[in-house]
Amino acid sequence: xxxxxxxxxxxxxxxxxxxxxxxxxxxxxxxxxxxxxxxxxxxxxxxxxxxxxxxxxxxxxxxxxxxxxxxxxxxxxxxxxxxxxxxxxxxxxxxxxxxxxxxxxxxxxxxxxxxxxxxxxxxxxxxxxxxxxxxxxxxxxxxxxxxxxxxxxxxxxxxxxxxxxxxxxxxxxxxxxxxxxxxxxxxxxxxxxxxxxxxxxxxxxxxxxxxxxxxxxxxxxxxxxxxxxxxxxxxxxxxxxxxxxxxxxxxxxxxxxxxxxxxxxxxxxxxxxxxxxxxxxxxxxxxxxxxxxxxxxxxxxxxxxxxxxxxxxxxxxxxxxxxxxxxxxxxxxxxxxxxxxxxxxxxxxxxxxxxxxxxxxxxxxxxxxxxxxxxxxxxxxxxxxxxxxx
Amino acid sequence: xxxxxxxxxxxxxxxxxxxxxxxxxxxxxxxxxxxxxxxxxxxxxxxxxxxxxxxxxxxxxxxxxxxxxxxxxxxxxxxxxxxxxxxxxxxxxxxxxxxxxxxxxxxxxxxxxxxxxxxxxxxxxxxxxxxxxxxxxxxxxxxxxxxxxxxxxxxxxxxxxxxxxxxxxxxxxxxxxxxxxxxxxxxxxxxxxxxxxxxxxxxxxxxxxxxxxxxxxxxxxxxxxxxxxxxxxxxxxxxxxxxxxxxxxxxxxxxxxxx
Numbered sequence: 001x002x003x004x005x006x007x008x009x010x011x012x013x014x015x016x017x018x019x020x021x022x023x024x025x026x027x028x029x030x031x032x033x034x035x036x037x038x039x040x041x042x043x044x045x046x047x048x049x050x051x052x053x054x055x056x057x058x059x060x061x062x063x064x065x066x067x068x069x070x071x072x073x074x075x076x077x078x079x080x081x082x083x084x085x086x087x088x089x090x091x092x093x094x095x096x097x098x099x100x101x102x103x104x105x106x107x108x109x110x111x112x113x114x115x116x117x118x119x120x121x122x123x124x125x126x127x128x129x130x131x132x133x134x135x136x137x138x139x140x141x142x143x144x145x146x147x148x149x150x151x152x153x154x155x156x157x158x159x160x161x162x163x164x165x166x167x168x169x170x171x172x173x174x175x176x177x178x179x180x181x182x183x184x185x186x187x188x189x190x191x192x193x194x195x196x197x198x199x200x201x202x203x204x205x206x207x208x209x210x211x212x213x214x215x216x217x218x219x220x221x222x223x224x225x226x227x228x229x230x231x232x233x234x235x236x237x238x239x240x241x242x243x244x245x246x247x248x249x250x251x252x253x254x255x256x257x258x259x260x261x262x263x264x265x266x267x268x269x270x271x272x273x274x275x276x277x278x279x280x281x282x283x284x285x286x287x288x289x290x291x292x293x294x295x296x297x298x299x300x301x302x303x304x305x306x307x308x309x310x311x312x313x314x315x316x317x318x319x320x321x322x323x324x325x326x327x328x329x330x331x332x333x334x335x336x337x338x339x340x341x342x343x344x345x346x347x348x349x350x351x352x353x354x355x356x357x358x359x360x361x362x363x364x365x366x367x368x369x370x371x372x373x374x375x376x377x378x379x380x381x382x383x384x385x386x387x388x389x390x
Numbered sequence: 391x392x393x394x395x396x397x398x399x400x401x402x403x404x405x406x407x408x409x410x411x412x413x414x415x416x417x418x419x420x421x422x423x424x425x426x427x428x429x430x431x432x433x434x435x436x437x438x439x440x441x442x443x444x445x446x447x448x449x450x451x452x453x454x455x456x457x458x459x460x461x462x463x464x465x466x467x468x469x470x471x472x473x474x475x476x477x478x479x480x481x482x483x484x485x486x487x488x489x490x491x492x493x494x495x496x497x498x499x500x501x502x503x504x505x506x507x508x509x510x511x512x513x514x515x516x517x518x519x520x521x522x523x524x525x526x527x528x529x530x531x532x533x534x535x536x537x538x539x540x541x542x543x544x545x546x547x548x549x550x551x552x553x554x555x556x557x558x559x560x561x562x563x564x565x566x567x568x569x570x571x572x573x574x575x576x577x578x579x580x581x582x583x584x585x586x587x588x589x590x591x592x593x594x595x596x597x598x599x600x601x602x603x604x605x606x607x608x609x610x611x612x613x614x615x616x617x618x619x620x621x622x623x624x625x626x627x628x629x630x631x632x633x634x635x636x637x638x639x640x641x642x643x644x645x646x647x648x649x
Contacts (some may be wrong), residue, residue, distance in 0.1 A: 003508060013500075014493070210494075215490045215553075216508075220477040220478075221507065384458045384459065388457070
């Protein structure tokens with residue numbers, strides 16, 4: 001136990017005493033994520049707020065104007081009345097991306113009283129341009145309402161049923177929970193992996209490549225103590241790195257989702273403790289797997305290359321949180337590493353009633369896997385073929 | 391006299407990859423690095439393993455120091471077998487080789503304390519031992535300088551001091567003066583003689599005849615993994631033939647017999 005602590009402390013000091021590493025591993029990930037996601041959120045928000053729709057209408061009517069003026073939009077809408085002779089010129093402008101929408105009303109649009117020859121409404125827009133499509137979408141709604149209005153004047157109330165919209169009252173917590181559960185599990189698993197990659201290969205493959213691990217293997221320290229000391233220390237460091245990223249994403253998420261009112265205060269102390277223990281048990285498994293690959297690799301470069309497929313698989317498993325609808329209810333699937341983390345985190349974030357059971361199964365399964373990984377790493381440290389291969 | 395180190399009929403074979411076979415220019419996927427080798431080393435003596443590159447010296451020393459396990463035979467250090475009581479053996483030996491390095495990021499001071507803890511030493515013993523070894527090798531002034539910023543000679547001295555942290559009974563030194571400047575080499579050889587006087591058992595490997603003649607009490611000549619001759623220097627060399635000539639005669643004989 002004493003030796004595990006000694007090795008733990010040395011691995012810890014190797015990172016903590018190096019200001020550049022502390023900045024690169026602990027602060028930079030969170031800062032970068034916050035800045036990048038906030039930037040993306042701001043850009044999307046400003047592009048939507050700054051949208052300008054220029055709409056030309058041939059034969060405009062007052063009733064149509066009263067309809068589109070009532071439709072709310074963050075875009076600035078300018079409507080111009082034009083003559084039939086100008087149609088070609090405006091269509092060209094739309095094709096060139098200089099104008100967004102052209103609506104041509106039939107002269108008889110409001111004098112039609114029924115019969116075969118229905119008046120027409122032509123709408124011209126450029127579907128290759130997002131602003132033109134935006135304007136089309138906005139005015140399509142207005143046109144539908146306008147059509148209903150004119151039909152009522154001619155035919156009276158033709159609807160066969162009236163629709164009453166009712167439902168569960170809006171639950172902000174559930175809404176926020178579902179939103180977070182669709183994104184956070186994948187991101188957190190990614191952050192845990194990236195954090196582990198930043199410190200794991202260097203500590204084992206790097207030491208092996210530089211010949212410093214042999215100096216350690218010559219001491220009377222048990223190989224299992226070396227394996228555990230390294231895994232525990234690297235796990236804590238990776239967890240700190242992941243927490244930095246986690247804080248970055250939590251701070252920037254409202255901006256990214258353009259939901260300024262998104263309240264992460266819906267989660268209590270117990271939820272955060274569950275999240276932390278889940279993350280720690282997961283990082284132990286990830287660091288264990290990375291350590292084994294690093295011990296197998298002859299060089300640091302080889303270790304990084306060999307770890308990449310595992311990283312890709314982790315991301316793919318992480319995607320299950322986006323594709324799934326809440327946490328999986330099959331208990332056996334909580335024995336599968338990484339997948340169990342993604343599902344349990346989804347359960348925590350969505351206030352699933354079985355969360356605690358999922359958490360217990362996941363942590364137990366991760367700890368059993370950790371023991372297996374430590375055993376394998378211990379065997380690898382004992383293998384001269386692996387440790388001294390050139 | 392009881393032998394402190396007993397190497398009993400050890401053999402070690404390596405499996406060569408295709409790449410290694412190309413480098414070694416052989417089609418044989420197996421290479422016998424050590425072939426039924428036996429010798430003993432006693433308290434207060436320096437035993438020298440003399441041989442050309444690739445003769446099996448380093449592999450023998452790695453087997454003695456528990457970094458490798460012999461395929462056959464056994465090695466006993468203070469009656470502890472390297473096969474069964476590895477950790478007991480590790481407590482009593484120091485192994486120095488250019489393959490073993492220190493982490494550049496840490497200072498000699500930090501690393502000394504770190505390894506002292508791994509050897510289970512208490513703080514008082516660690517302080518005393520550090521003061522002794524750092525002053526012996528002139529490390530005091532550089533104790534707080536990162537290993538990576540030290541000169542190669544000073545780095546080597548730090549490596550030696552740290553490997554002797556636990557005051558081992560047996561010191562195994564692979565090519566002790568390799569890569570050292572003349573001044574550091576002198577300090578190291580003088581210190582080996584001092585350790586011998588303190589009753590330590592020292593085994594070195596080298597291909598430098600003058601070093602063997604200067605510090606070794608007994609020598610074992612190793613060629614193609616076999617110990618072809620062992621004994622005191624006086625018993626190996628004649629009045630008219632020096633160690634170098636004896637070695638080359640044996641080498642030619644063994645190579646000829648081999649081919």
